[in-house]
Amino acid sequence: MLFMFMGPSCSGKSTAGEIAGKRTGAKIYSGKDYLRLAKAEGEAWRVFQERMVEAAGMVRKNL
Template identity: 60%
Template sequence: MLFIFMGPSCTGKSTVAEELSKLTPSEIFSGKDYLRLAKNENEAWKVFNENLSKASEDKDISNKSIIYIVSEKESLSKIEGINNSITVKFASDLDFIKERFAKRMRGNLPSAVEKMIERQVASFDDVESILYVDTTDKNPAEIANTILDYIIKC
């Protein structure tokens, strides 16, 4: 099974991926983690893309799944041709995202970073998905269970 967790930074994608991996065997890739699969970027992407395609065809939740975490909307164009994935769009209240991001930066959120976050959040407004999750007030384990319940019902 292939899960695509997409959305702006600090919306809980990685945390929910960790929770989901406790419920079903999964390998998590984020950003350019796929580079570890080969010596150069093009070859690594080719191998990773093949792995994503294979995972998308396997509907047995007891088999090892791939969770691919995407925080940059531009990265979605690289996986457009992969069908049958479980796409989950993550969102959160903008102020909550800024608060989470500030914690990563030791409490300081420069104006340029704040504007970058606002652009990134807006960039995902028109992205469609099978599931939509607002993480502002939800527990990551609860979200992972919701995703798993959706898979089981399908």
């Protein structure tokens, strides 16, 4: 399952994500959490992109 919340600072994105995560059991990544996925920023970005593509693929399979 993939949810993406985008908007200006302090608009409730993290709160909406937390609520969606609790209701669906989805993993939540916010801000620059992707930087914690690997030591180098480039590698972390690659891992983050792969996870987003995986999540999007899971959505398509379930349609």
